[in-house]
Amino acid sequence: MSSPANNEIRQEIERFMAKVIKRNPGESEFHQAVREVAHSVIPFTFDHPVYRKEKILERLTEPDRIIIFRVSWEDDEGNVRADRAWRVQFNNSIGPYKGGLRFHPTVNQSILKFLGFEQVFKNSLTTLPMGGGKGGANFDPKGKSDREVMRFCQSMMTELYRHIGARTDVPAGDIGVGAREIGYLFGQYKRLRNEFDGILTGKGLAFGGSLIRTEATGYGTVYFMENMLKHRGDGLKGKKCTVSGSGNVAIYTIEKLLDLGATAITASDSGGTIHDPNGIDREKLAWIKELKEVRRGRISEYAEHFGCEYLPGKRPWVVPCDLAFPSATQNELDGEDARTLVDNGCIGVAEGANMPSDADAVSVFQEAKIMYGPGKAANAGGVAVSGLEQSQNSSRIAWTRDEVDGKLNKIMDDIHEQCVIYGGADDGYVDYVNGSNIGGFVKVANAMVGYGIV
Numbered sequence: 001m002s003s004p005a006n007n008e009i010r011q012e013i014e015r016f017m018a019k020v021i022k023r024n025p026g027e028s029e030f031h032q033a034v035r036e037v038a039h040s041v042i043p044f045t046f047d048h049p050v051y052r053k054e055k056i057l058e059r060l061t062e063p064d065r066i067i068i069f070r071v072s073w074e075d076d077e078g079n080v081r082a083d084r085a086w087r088v089q090f091n092n093s094i095g096p097y098k099g100g101l102r103f104h105p106t107v108n109q110s111i112l113k114f115l116g117f118e119q120v121f122k123n124s125l126t127t128l129p130m131g132g133g134k135g136g137a138n139f140d141p142k143g144k145s146d147r148e149v150m151r152f153c154q155s156m157m158t159e160l161y162r163h164i165g166a167r168t169d170v171p172a173g174d175i176g177v178g179a180r181e182i183g184y185l186f187g188q189y190k191r192l193r194n195e196f197d198g199i200l201t202g203k204g205l206a207f208g209g210s211l212i213r214t215e216a217t218g219y220g221t222v223y224f225m226e227n228m229l230k231h232r233g234d235g236l237k238g239k240k241c242t243v244s245g246s247g248n249v250a251i252y253t254i255e256k257l258l259d260l261g262a263t264a265i266t267a268s269d270s271g272g273t274i275h276d277p278n279g280i281d282r283e284k285l286a287w288i289k290e291l292k293e294v295r296r297g298r299i300s301e302y303a304e305h306f307g308c309e310y311l312p313g314k315r316p317w318v319v320p321c322d323l324a325f326p327s328a329t330q331n332e333l334d335g336e337d338a339r340t341l342v343d344n345g346c347i348g349v350a351e352g353a354n355m356p357s358d359a360d361a362v363s364v365f366q367e368a369k370i371m372y373g374p375g376k377a378a379n380a381g382g383v384a385v386s387g388l389e390q391s392q393n394s395s396r397i398a399w400t401r402d403e404v405d406g407k408l409n410k411i412m413d414d415i416h417e418q419c420v421i422y423g424g425a426d427d428g429y430v431d432y433v434n435g436s437n438i439g440g441f442v443k444v445a446n447a448m449v450g451y452g453i454v
């Protein structure tokens with residue numbers, strides 16, 4: 001960046017970010033997500049001045065609204081509990097708000113705003129008509145009984161139901177919110193409204209859920225990696241992969257890697273990492289599913305059960321691999337981790353989690369010119385199949401597993417294609433950050449221009 005034009009762009013980015021930081025004090029995750037998008041989109045708007053004139057990025061970084069409410073509930077010992085919940089309705093320019101609910105003690109407004117903001121771009125990339133939103137609560141489901149989780153979900157929905165709807169806002173799962181929680185939330189919505197409507201996705205198959213939704217985020221992330229590899233004339237066969245997390249996204253990433261001839265050699269949780277150099281095969285994966293989905297245990301038990309190495313308090317990035325799949329949470333991979341991965345020969349990263357790599361890590365990947373698929377592109381398969389669940393609910397039909405998987409595969413191809421169009425460079429390197437940010441921006445921005453000043 002040395003020409004005067006580039007200087008002007010750089011100054012514009014800094015001016016813009018200074019305003020965002022001033023308006024959203026202390027919200028570091030939100031600043032981080034906006035900064036990354038601003039670095040891609042502001043240069044693009046210099047070539048497309050209508051977006052600057054209409055102040056699209058300024059309007060796009062201000063959520064349509066945020067609903068904050070108290071959730072009171074009673075635990076099994078009869079103690080009264082009070083938690084805080086949010087729904088961030090970020091932008092509905094191209095469809096009803098859509099995005100998950102997260103239950104985790106670290107949840108705060110900054111995290112939900114970063115997630116809602118990312119969701120706007122991700123949902124646009126899927127090619128489906130979905131706006132962006134996110135929500136959740138600082139409720140910690142760990143160690144709670146099913147009945148406690150049920151009482152929390154019912155109390156939360158008793159407020160949330162008036163703000164959502166099939167044509168308004170359609171929540172789904174995220175960290176700490178899976179099939180059990182969606183069932184309790186949907187049951188309470190149906191009871192309050194006396195309406196059976198597709199107001200949540202990730203529902204049980206008996207009440208309007210879609211086949212493949214459970215698997216979709218992990219499967220889609222692997223399909224995205226396959227696309228990145230194919231674009232370089234390579235493939236997944238024989239690749240050794242590190243995966244972080246051991247929840248929904250991690251489990252189905254490991255499963256699809258097995259289907260396509262690759263091997264996952266790690267899994268983790270907030271306690272540490274297991275390293276299984278022989279690979280997590282189908283039998284071991286079934287064991288992890290039971291551990292995490294039924295017994296709700298810790299990944300350290302895997303190391304005891306199968307006799308492999310456990311790295312307490314460590315993340316998987318110290319383990320040499322060909323490909324890495326961060327699938328746990330934001331900022332779980334920093335610059336030093338990224339350097340370790342690159343030095344150990346890693347050639348590609350696909351993010352199953354949202355914003356797992358911090359800004360330093362992203363720079364390391366891009367400078368080393370390894371394949372780097374950011375979350376808003378790589379993990380969009382989850383929300384894409386949520387969109388397909390909505391289509392099935394409105395038309396009152398259910399597609400087969402193969403039909404949904406085929407559509408998911410095609411959507412991941414289309415997302416990859418948009419990244420190549422907006423992020424491809426002359427030397428053949430694809431900047432998937434620019435590609436996904438600009439690709440996601442254009443459709444939303446054009447809709448906003450069309451609406452006038454709203």
Ligand code: NDP
Binds near residue numbers: 173249380383
């Ligand atoms: P789960 O709750 O099923 O699993 C989360 C996993 O990440 C667990 O292994 C958990 O370990 C670990 N984890 C969570 N928070 C932390 C933390 N602060 N530090 C270390 N480890 C942590 O969630 P999902 O698999 O659904 O979500 C994982 C990621 O994927 C998130 O970033 C989410 O936003 C993203 N995502 C999810 C989609 C979905 O469809 N579910 C769609 C797209 C993205 P522990 O049990 O010890 O907390």
Ligand code: 2IT
Binds near residue numbers: 354380384
């Ligand atoms: O981050 C995400 O894309 C999700 N948690 C899934 C959202 C959805 O509506 O399926």
